[in-house]
Amino acid sequence: MVLSLVALAGAADALGADDKESAQVNYIPQIHGVVRTRWELSTDDGKSRFEVRNARVTLAGAVAPTIDYFIQTDLCDQGKIKILDAWGRLGITKGLQLQAGQFRLPFGTDCFRGPANYIFANRSFIGSTVCNVRGVGAKLSWVPVRVGDKVLTLEAGAFNPTAMAEHNVWVRTLAYAGKAQLTVGNVKLAAGVQTIVPDSVRMNLLGGSVTWQSGRWLVEGEYMNKHYTNSAHKPSHAYNVYADYHFPVRLGVFNRASFQARVDGMTAHSSGTRNAEGKLETNHPTRNRITLGGTMTYTYKAVRCDIRLDYEKYFYHHEVDPTPTMGDKICAELVVRF
Secondary structure, eight states: OHHHHHHHHHHHHHHHHHHHHHHHOOSSOEEEEEEEEEEEEETTTOOEEEEEEEEEEEEEEEEETTEEEEEEEEEEETTEEEEEEEEEEEEEETTEEEEEEEEEOSOOSGGGOOGGGOSSSSOOHIIIIITOOEEEEEEEEEOOOOBTTEEEEEEEEEEOSSOTTOOSOOOSOOEEEEEEEEEETTEEEEEEEEEEOSSSSOEEEEEEEEEEEETTEEEEEEEEEEEEGGGSSOOEEEEEEEEEEEEEEEETTEEEEEEEEEEEEEOSBOOSOBOTTSSBOOOBOOEEEEEEEEEEEEEETTEEEEEEEEEEEEEEOTTOOOOTTTSOEEEEEEEEEO
16 A cells, blocks of 8 residues: 555656646747847938848747757848857756857857847947857856855857858867856856957957846946957957946836946957958957937837937047947937847
8 A cells, every 4th residue: 555655656746747847848939039220320420321230030949858949040130131049958967058059159248138138229349349259169058056146157168260151161270268157146247268260360358247236227347358369469458337227117108218328448459350461450440439328118018119319429549530330429229029
């Protein structure tokens, strides 16, 4: 009799575990998207333009309790179609995951924000210029058991050094990246290293960030250094400091408002490509920027719509003649995400 009860209890536990695992599996993919449309006005010469900055669609899902996938395509990145992410992930054991495919290298903080959760209309120089790298490769992620309000996440991977659109190139050297993030209460500390070879010069990057989020406030600071081997180019330094404050409102359909301020900058930067003389080109001059903005938000269930207005003031050395894209501007943006 006792053995029968034990067997029944074991069967019930097994059925409960199976039910729990089944709830985690769904072959119907989750579909999400974001559309960013904008109007920009150059305050230096009065020129303006409309553009569809992003029209991203993502497919994601879990096909087994320890297997998931993610696919992301931008159908209109300033008029161009781009396949951004395509990866699968396996949970090898508790806390340890293996991810392989095409995705962003595990390095940096601001660069990991997507169009659905941008705080400003234009990304920081760190996120758009210094560290905007996706690649084809694999990484391991380790998330140990949380201890109180502390959790440490470690990531490291190896990738092709070529552009993400070139999957069929055989190479002798690889790109590598690693990142550690410690969360303690309302504070996140992150640090990482990245080494890439887009041409024939290896570039080594070091970076770190501090993020504080509490109540209605979000404050973040990030610094990044890019070093070019064999003194092929002067090291590039970049920083990004911003604050965001949001609060509930009742104004027409809008139910949230927020204000943002940012100071960011970078020294002369090369993307690692050579010119006709065989020297690294300086693709981006030294510059600093102040951004002030405000956002009105309407949230309905899983759908969110932002109307954003930003003003950007740029500072260059006297020898630089900025184009409308590089100069002072006003940017008005409508963002719909679902």
